[in-house]
Amino acid sequence: MSAPRDRGTGRPRHRRRNTALAIGVPLALTAAGTLAYGSVFGIGAGAEEASAATPAWATATADGFASVNALGQNGTYGGRDGRTVTVKTLAELEKYATAPEPYVIVVAATINMNPVGKEIKVASDKTIVGSGTSGQIVGGGFFLGTGVHNVIIRNLTIRDSYQGVWNDKDHDFDAVQMDGAHHVWIDHNDLRHMADGLIDVRKDSTNVTVSWNRLSNNNKTFGIGWTENVVTDITIHHNWFRETEQRNPSTDNAAHAHLYNNYLEDTAGTTIASSYGNYSRGRTKMVLENSYFQGFNNPVIKDSTAAIVQKGNTFVGTSGRNESAGTAFDPKTYYAYTLDKTADVPTLLKSGTGPRSSIGTATTTAAAATTLTVAKDGSGQYSTVQAAVNAVPANNPSRVVIAVKPGTYRETVKVPANKPHVTIQGTGGSRKDTVIVYNNASGTPKPDGSGTYGTSGSATVAAEADDFQARNLTITNDFDEGANQSLNGHQAVALRTAADKVFLDSLIINGDQDTLLLDTASADKLGRVYVRNSYITGNVDFIFGRATAVIDQSIITLKKRWNGTSAGYITAPSTQAARKGLLINRSTVNGDVSAGSFYLGRNWHAGGDATLRPQTTVRNTTLSAAIKSTPWSDMGGFSWKNDRFAEYKNMGPGAGSASSDRPQLTDTQAADQEVADWLGGWTPTAS
Known part of the structure; x- marks a missing residue:
C-alpha cells in the first residue's frame, strides 16, 4: 500500500518512529581510513579577509522582529541600495538623513546639534552609522515619524542633551524617538545623559530590534507605547543598562515584546538609584529570557492586565518586586535566535556593547569582498549566518566565503539562486564547534498562518545557488517527533540543495526522517552534488531527491525512531531516466540499531511519475549488520526491480552475494559507475 502524500511536496508521508540519540564517534572508517570529528578533515583557520568596495557593515541587516516581513517591508536593511556618503557637519547629516533616496550615511566626526534638543527627521531607507x-x-x-521604515541607527554615541533637571517635564530631547515608524534596527550604540528618553518607541511603531547597545546615566531610559492599540512587535537583546533609573524598558500595550540576554546593573553608592527594571504594562505580552539583573530595585514588574513569562534569568542583590504571570508567545514562531548562557551575560556585554572600531570604517575599493565573518557575540561583521548571506550582492561574479565562528546558530539559512559562488565555512578546530540548527518539520504551521512548511520548506539550511560549498560545520534539524505526534507531516530536512556543482565537505548533517534532500532547481536542470568526508545521520529516506549526487568517504549513521524501534531506509532517489541518481562510494554504514532492520533504499516516484527511473548504487562500502539481506524496497506502488538499484564489492556483515533480490554490478558495469561518471567533467575544488 502506498503511503499518504505530503501536501507540500507530493512525496509519501511515512509514519515512522525515531529516537533522538546522541551521535557516537565511529572508531574507524574501514573503507576510507580514519575519519573522526574535527581531526583529519577539520578546518581550523578562517579564510583571509580581503578589502571590499562595499564593506559588510554597509549591507548589514537586522535580526529579531525587525527582520520579519510585514507591512510591505521585507526585513530591515537600511540604505544598502543607495550610495555611501561620509558626513562631518550637521548640515551634511541632515541633508542626507532627510533625503527621499536610500543612503548609507557614515558619521565621521562629533556633530553638535543646534539648537540643543534638535532631532533630525530621518526618512525611510537609511543607514546612519558611526565611523x-x-x-x-x-x-x-x-x-522617525509615521510611516518611516527600513532605518538602521548603528555604532554611534548619542549623548548630553541633559538640561540640569533630572525628572525633566519640559525638554523632550531623545536620542532616538519613533512615532508610528516600522522596521527599525538600533544596534551597537552608546546612548547616555539625555534630557528625556534614550529610546522612545511610540504610537504603534513596530518591527523594531534594539541590540548590543550601552544605555547609561539616564532617568526615563527606554519607553515603549503611548498608544491604546496593541500592535508593537519589538526585540530587545544584548543591551547593557547601567545607572538608569526607570523605563528599563517600560513596555505598554506591546503585542509581542521579546527581551533576552540583557544586563541591568545598578551599582551601590552612585547618585542614580534604580526605580524599576523591566515593566510589562497594559495588554503587553512579554517574554523575558536569560537576562542578568544586578543590584536593581523591583527588577521585573507587571500590571494586572499584562503578561510576563520569565525563563532562565539571574538576580543578584536585587530587591522588591520580581513578577511573572500570564501567557505570552513563542518568539521562535516569528524568527530564529540563539540564547547565550545567563552567567556569561555581564562579561559578554561589558566587552561587546557600544560602538565597534570595525564598523563604519573605510576600506579600499580595489575588489569585491571575499570573506564575510559571522559571530554571535558581535565580534564579527554579522551575528547570524542569514544576515551574511543577505549581504552577498545579487549575481556576485566570484567566490564569497562566509566564515562562521564557533557557536550554535539557531536559525534557518537560505542561499537564493541569484547568489552563486558562496561558501559557508566553520572556523573552529572541529566540525562540531560551529552548529546551524532549527526544528521545522513538514507539518509545522508557518507563523503567518499560510499553511505548513512542507518537506522542502522545513530545511535548516537551503542552498539554491550554483557552485555552493559548505565545510567544517554541523547542520541539524532537531525536530522532536515524539513531542509533536499531532502534526501531520514529520519530515524534517537538515540540508536541502537545489543547484548544480554543490560541494559539501567535512560536515555533520543530523536529522531523523528526510535529513539530506539532494534536489535540482527544476526537473529539467542538472544538479550535481559531491559530499566528502562527512557524517550523515537519520532513519527514514534520509538521503533523497532527484539530484546526481555522490556520497564519498563518509559515515552514514542509522538511528532508531522516536519510540526506540529499528526500521528505515537510507536512500529514496527520484531520478529522471536520463540522469544518474545517488552513488554511495568508499563509505561506512553503522549505527546503534537492530540487525536486519534497514533497507539501503527504495524507489521514490515523486508525484506518482512513472517516467522516473530512481537510481542508487552502493559500492566499495562497509555495511553493518543493520542492513537487510534483501536491501531494496518498493515504494508508492512501483517495483524497485523496474528501476536502478545495485551494489559492487561492499564489505562487512551487512554485505551479501548476488541474487535477484540483491543485484551486483559486474566489473565492466562498475567501470561506468565511478565518481567521475556522476560528476560529468566537474572536478570539485575547495575554494
Whole structure:
C-alpha cells in the first residue's frame, strides 16, 4: 500500500518512529581510513579577509522582529541600495538623513546639534552609522515619524542633551524617538545623559530590534507605547543598562515584546538609584529570557492586565518586586535566535556593547569582498549566518566565503539562486564547534498562518545557488517527533540543495526522517552534488531527491525512531531516466540499531511519475549488520526491480552475494559507475 502524500511536496508521508540519540564517534572508517570529528578533515583557520568596495557593515541587516516581513517591508536593511556618503557637519547629516533616496550615511566626526534638543527627521531607507568610535551626536538625536521604515541607527554615541533637571517635564530631547515608524534596527550604540528618553518607541511603531547597545546615566531610559492599540512587535537583546533609573524598558500595550540576554546593573553608592527594571504594562505580552539583573530595585514588574513569562534569568542583590504571570508567545514562531548562557551575560556585554572600531570604517575599493565573518557575540561583521548571506550582492561574479565562528546558530539559512559562488565555512578546530540548527518539520504551521512548511520548506539550511560549498560545520534539524505526534507531516530536512556543482565537505548533517534532500532547481536542470568526508545521520529516506549526487568517504549513521524501534531506509532517489541518481562510494554504514532492520533504499516516484527511473548504487562500502539481506524496497506502488538499484564489492556483515533480490554490478558495469561518471567533467575544488 502506498503511503499518504505530503501536501507540500507530493512525496509519501511515512509514519515512522525515531529516537533522538546522541551521535557516537565511529572508531574507524574501514573503507576510507580514519575519519573522526574535527581531526583529519577539520578546518581550523578562517579564510583571509580581503578589502571590499562595499564593506559588510554597509549591507548589514537586522535580526529579531525587525527582520520579519510585514507591512510591505521585507526585513530591515537600511540604505544598502543607495550610495555611501561620509558626513562631518550637521548640515551634511541632515541633508542626507532627510533625503527621499536610500543612503548609507557614515558619521565621521562629533556633530553638535543646534539648537540643543534638535532631532533630525530621518526618512525611510537609511543607514546612519558611526565611523568606528568617532561618530558622535551631541545635544540631540533622531526622530522617525509615521510611516518611516527600513532605518538602521548603528555604532554611534548619542549623548548630553541633559538640561540640569533630572525628572525633566519640559525638554523632550531623545536620542532616538519613533512615532508610528516600522522596521527599525538600533544596534551597537552608546546612548547616555539625555534630557528625556534614550529610546522612545511610540504610537504603534513596530518591527523594531534594539541590540548590543550601552544605555547609561539616564532617568526615563527606554519607553515603549503611548498608544491604546496593541500592535508593537519589538526585540530587545544584548543591551547593557547601567545607572538608569526607570523605563528599563517600560513596555505598554506591546503585542509581542521579546527581551533576552540583557544586563541591568545598578551599582551601590552612585547618585542614580534604580526605580524599576523591566515593566510589562497594559495588554503587553512579554517574554523575558536569560537576562542578568544586578543590584536593581523591583527588577521585573507587571500590571494586572499584562503578561510576563520569565525563563532562565539571574538576580543578584536585587530587591522588591520580581513578577511573572500570564501567557505570552513563542518568539521562535516569528524568527530564529540563539540564547547565550545567563552567567556569561555581564562579561559578554561589558566587552561587546557600544560602538565597534570595525564598523563604519573605510576600506579600499580595489575588489569585491571575499570573506564575510559571522559571530554571535558581535565580534564579527554579522551575528547570524542569514544576515551574511543577505549581504552577498545579487549575481556576485566570484567566490564569497562566509566564515562562521564557533557557536550554535539557531536559525534557518537560505542561499537564493541569484547568489552563486558562496561558501559557508566553520572556523573552529572541529566540525562540531560551529552548529546551524532549527526544528521545522513538514507539518509545522508557518507563523503567518499560510499553511505548513512542507518537506522542502522545513530545511535548516537551503542552498539554491550554483557552485555552493559548505565545510567544517554541523547542520541539524532537531525536530522532536515524539513531542509533536499531532502534526501531520514529520519530515524534517537538515540540508536541502537545489543547484548544480554543490560541494559539501567535512560536515555533520543530523536529522531523523528526510535529513539530506539532494534536489535540482527544476526537473529539467542538472544538479550535481559531491559530499566528502562527512557524517550523515537519520532513519527514514534520509538521503533523497532527484539530484546526481555522490556520497564519498563518509559515515552514514542509522538511528532508531522516536519510540526506540529499528526500521528505515537510507536512500529514496527520484531520478529522471536520463540522469544518474545517488552513488554511495568508499563509505561506512553503522549505527546503534537492530540487525536486519534497514533497507539501503527504495524507489521514490515523486508525484506518482512513472517516467522516473530512481537510481542508487552502493559500492566499495562497509555495511553493518543493520542492513537487510534483501536491501531494496518498493515504494508508492512501483517495483524497485523496474528501476536502478545495485551494489559492487561492499564489505562487512551487512554485505551479501548476488541474487535477484540483491543485484551486483559486474566489473565492466562498475567501470561506468565511478565518481567521475556522476560528476560529468566537474572536478570539485575547495575554494
